[in-house]
Amino acid sequence: MPRCVERKWNLRPMLSLADLQMRFAEALRTDSAWPRRMLRAGPCPVEECLDIYRANVIGAVTNALALSHPTVVRLVGESFFGRLGRDYAFDAPPRSGCLWHYGDGFADFLARDARTHALPYLADVARLDRILDRVGNAAPSEPPRRFVLDARTQLELESSLQLLELEWPADEIRAAIERDEDLLEQIDLKPVRRTRVVWRSASGVMMRPLGDASYAFLRALLDGASVEEAFLAAIDHAPQAVGDMDQEVLRAPYARVSLIGEAAS
Amino acid sequence: MRERPAIAWFEVHAENFMRGGLLGEDLDRIATFYPLSLHAVGLSLGSAGGVSAEHVAALKTLCGRYAPVLISDHVSWSQVGDTHWPDLLPLPYTEEALDVIAANVDRVQDAIGRRLLLENPSVYVTFADDDMTEAAFLAELVRRTDCGVLLDVNNIFVSASNLGRDAAADLRDILRQVGPQAIQEIHLAGHTVSRTRSGARIRVDDHGSRICEDVWNLFCGAIAEIGPRPTLIEWDTNIPEFGVLIEEAAHADAALRGAQVEPPANALAR
Numbered sequence: 085m086p087r088c089v090e091r092k093w094n095l096r097p098m099l100s101l102a103d104l105q106m107r108f109a110e111a112l113r114t115d116s117a118w119p120r121r122m123l124r125a126g127p128c129p130v131e132e133c134l135d136i137y138r139a140n141v142i143g144a145v146t147n148a149l150a151l152s153h154p155t156v157v158r159l160v161g162e163s164f165f166g167r168l169g170r171d172y173a174f175d176a177p178p179r180s181g182c183l184w185h186y187g188d189g190f191a192d193f194l195a196r197d198a199r200t201h202a203l204p205y206l207a208d209v210a211r212l213d214r215i216l217d218r219v220g221n222a223a224p225s226e227p228p229r230r231f232v233l234d235a236r237t238q239l240e241l242e243s244s245l246q247l248l249e250l251e252w253p254a255d256e257i258r259a260a261i262e263r264d265e266d267l268l269e270q271i272d273l274k275p276v277r278r279t280r281v282v283w284r285s286a287s288g289v290m291m292r293p294l295g296d297a298s299y300a301f302l303r304a305l306l307d308g309a310s311v312e313e314a315f316l317a318a319i320d321h322a323p324q325a326v327g328d329m330d331q332e333v334l335r336a337p338y339a340r341v342s343l344i345g346e347a348a349s
Numbered sequence: 350m351r352e353r354p355a356i357a358w359f360e361v362h363a364e365n366f367m368r369g370g371l372l373g374e375d376l377d378r379i380a381t382f383y384p385l386s387l388h389a390v391g392l393s394l395g396s397a398g399g400v401s402a403e404h405v406a407a408l409k410t411l412c413g414r415y416a417p418v419l420i421s422d423h424v425s426w427s428q429v430g431d432t433h434w435p436d437l438l439p440l441p442y443t444e445e446a447l448d449v450i451a452a453n454v455d456r457v458q459d460a461i462g463r464r465l466l467l468e469n470p471s472v473y474v475t476f477a478d479d480d481m482t483e484a485a486f487l488a489e490l491v492r493r494t495d496c497g498v499l500l501d502v503n504n505i506f507v508s509a510s511n512l513g514r515d516a517a518a519d520l521r522d523i524l525r526q527v528g529p530q531a532i533q534e535i536h537l538a539g540h541t542v543s544r545t546r547s548g549a550r551i552r553v554d555d556h557g558s559r560i561c562e563d564v565w566n567l568f569c570g571a572i573a574e575i576g577p578r579p580t581l582i583e584w585d586t587n588i589p590e591f592g593v594l595i596e597e598a599a600h601a602d603a604a605l606r607g608a609q610v611e612p613p614a615n616a617l618a619r
Contacts, residue, residue, distance in 0.1 A: 098478045101445050102397035105429045105438075112434060123474045126513035128549035133473035133511070135545065136553060137436055144435035178433040181391020181404055182364050221370030 112138050113174050142166075145173035148183035149190055152217040155258045156194070156210050158265075159203065168197065184221065187214060205252035205273060212254040212280075219244050219282050220289045231311050233341065239311060242338040244284035247294070247303055251275045255291065283338040290337070296322035298332040350378050354595060358418060360386035360581050367407040376415070386419035386534070386581070387411060388499075393433070394453045394467070395426035395440040409461045419534055419579065421466035421499045422457075424450065424487065441476035442486040451493040458494065466534055467491075468499035469523070471507040471554035483508075484522040491531045498527050500578070501536040502568045503560065507552045520567055529575035537568055537601060538583040557587035560597060569604050577605040 099107065099122075110116060111134060125133045146169030150157050157165045172193050178186045191214060194200050195207035226243035233239055253271055255278075260267035279299035282291045294302070300321035304314035318326055333339055359379055366376050379385065389408060392400050412420065425437035440446045458465055467490060469483060481489075487498055500523065509516035524532070539558030545551055560568075560582070572578065582597045 100397070101441070101443070101449055102429075104441065104476075105397055105426060108438060109429045109432065109434055122477050124477055124512075125474045126511050128473070128511065128545055128551045129547055130474060132545035132547060132549060132551070136473045136551065137438060140436040141434050148435075178435060179431055180401060180433050181389075181393060181427060181435070182367050182407070183435060184364075184368050221368055221372065223368060223370065223373075 112141060113177070142170045142173055144183070145169055145178065145186070148178075149187050152184070152187050153190065153210050153213040155213050155254075155261050156206060158261045159206065159209065159257070160200075164199075168194070168199075171197075190214065204275075205254060205257060208250045208252040208254040209257055211248060211250065212258055215246050215248050215282055216258075216289055216291070219246055219284050222284055228340070229305075231305055231314075232344070233311055236343055237341055238344050239305075239334070240340045240342055241302075241305070242283040242285075245302075245306075245338050246282045247299060247306065248280040248282060249299070250278040250280065253278065255280065281336075281338065285337060292332075292336070294332055295325040295328040297325035298329050301329055301333060350382065353382060354591070356383060356595075356598065358384040358386060358579065360388050360419070360583075362585075363387040363389040363408055363411055363420075364391045366411060380415050384418045385415050386421070386579075387415070387417040389420070389422040390437070391427065391433070391435075392422045392453075392457060393426050393428035394422055394457070395424065395438075395446060395450045396428045396453070397426075397449050398428060398430065400453045400456055401428065405457055405460045408457070412461050412463060419466060419499075420461065420463055421468055421534065423468045423470045424483075424490070425470045437470040439470070439472045439474060439476070440486075442479040442481045442483060443476075444480055447486060447489055447493075451490055454490065454494040454496050458496065464495065464497055466497040466499040468501050468536065469504050469508075470501070471504040471511075471540075473508075473511050473551070475512060482522060482526075483519070484526040487523060488526040488528070488531075491527060496531075497533040498523075498531045499534045499536060500532045500571065501538070502571060503536065503538040503540055503564050503583075504554060506561075506564050506567055507540050507554045510552045516563070516567060517570065520571060524571065524574055532575055532578060535568065535571065535578045535580040536583050537564060537580060537597075555587075556583045556585045559593070560600075565600070565604070568601070572605060572607075577607070580605060 123130045146166050149169050149172065150165060160168070172190055175193060176189050191207045191210035194210050200206045222244035228240040228243055231239045231241070252273065252275060256271045257268065260271060279294045279296065280291050281294050281302065282289065284290070297318040301314045301318040304317040305311070309317065318329060334341060361376060366373050387408070392404060392408070394400065423437045424440060426440060427434050427436060427438055440450065454465055454467065467487070469487065490496060491498060502520070505520050505523070506516045509519045537560050538554065538556045539560050541553045541555050541557065543551060543553055580601045582594060582601060584594055
């Protein structure tokens with residue numbers, strides 16, 4: 085029930101600012117009618133003035149999503165992307181004024197949306213777009229993440245490092261979109277589990293495939309496991325691929341084994 | 350940056366740089382050669398629920414990194430509960446709203462140790478329960494918080510046109526009530542004239558075109574009365590060739606040259 089305060093001079097009840105803002109936001113979200121007596125406009129009807137605010141909100145959200153999902157925009161076109169963005173905005177509106185936080189759930193939204201079922205790879209493309217954007221815009225000066233190997237040595241991982249698990253060849257699709265869309269025809273659209281590591285280096289955002297053992301090892305580390313626990317996870321998931329971890333992780337450009345207390349080079 | 354155009358200063362949306370990254374590196378290069386102004390759009394200073402401590406902390410970090418000559422946001426709100434509607438939504442001009450925004454402005458100014466400039470937004474509706482005019486609201490906000498005002502001349506024109514008012518009269522009212530000392534920056538921008546579903550004519554503040562003649566005339570009238578102020582061409586949609594922006598900036602400069610231009614750094618002290 086909205087709280088009311090009384091105006092000093094005419095005792096006409098009015099909404100508190102908190103309730104007014106809640107009602108206004110609800111009118112934007114649901115297209116619900118706003119009590120006409122509460123708003124004034126000029127020659128343009130109040131409802132159509134609210135359309136301007138609604139369009140501004142949708143435009144800002146869609147623009148933020150488009151910036152972080154460029155491949156999805158290219159695949160579905162700006163018009164359809166705009167409709168997806170509108171529905172996502174009202175399904176999962178932003179939580180903060182920093183819109184670069186926004187869109188973490190967009191891939192899952194696409195996976196659920198019946199309109200995109202003809203493009204089963206679209207959600208994975210969105211996941212890839214999103215993670216490349218996040219890594220590319222990660223703070224550059226963060227110290228590496230460190231994991232103790234033994235009493236003297238530690239494993240250092242790039243602070244920007246992210247892992248990605250895909251079912252569809254989203255990286256091939258993105259590469260084709262960026263270079264030559266004709267290459268899309270040549271991509272084998274077969275659902276197969278693919279694991280990738282993404283990080284930011286001095287020369288830009290890098291991505292490499294990972295074997296199952298390396299993925300399980302890094303996944304466990306990033307989820308808070310010790311090196312020993314992570315190693316056991318790797319053995320558990322892919323004992324035959326543990327040998328690949330030396331090249332894929334320990335000697336990878338995103339990792340470094342250093343003496344504990346040694347300054348990073 | 351290679352050509353180092355003869356621009357006095359640049360302004361950026363603060364929120365675009367709150368995570369560092371590649372964009373932050375670009376801004377570092379700009380800040381090496383030019384004074385910067387930070388124009389926030391996400392503080393939601395008019396929210397009854399207050400301002401986000403995280404957002405204020407991020408703005409403070411940016412201020413520490415770039416030592417901006419000006420810092421601003423709007424007389425508007427976007428956040429309600431845990432939802433942020435990314436637009437400059439209209440505040441009722443009431444005593445309660447004044448109390449709320451003044452408390453929020455105080456909180457931000459205390460946290461960053463700097464004066465904020467508050468911008469008059471474009472509005473498409475007003476509230477039937479308004480207690481005061483926009484000019485009176487701004488003036489009282491300045492009096493209570495010692496904030497400055499970022500006078501957006503295009504917004505005055507857009508709001509007045511949409512609400513069936515006289516833009517020149519609204520501008521005069523703001524200048525008279527707020528006073529020249531408080532006005533420390535001016536924004537100019539283009540807007541779109543469109544038709545709504547019912548065929549009504551409406552001006553939409555979209556920063557996507559050249560500044561119209563009416564807005565130039567209002568601007569000239571404003572600086573004739575209060576003197577020159579640091580003036581920014583806002584253009585953030587349908588972005589044209591850089592030369593077009595330079596032309597618009599040169600047009601503003603020509604209008605400002607009638608008097609000694611104070612550098613934006615003069616607005617630093619609180």
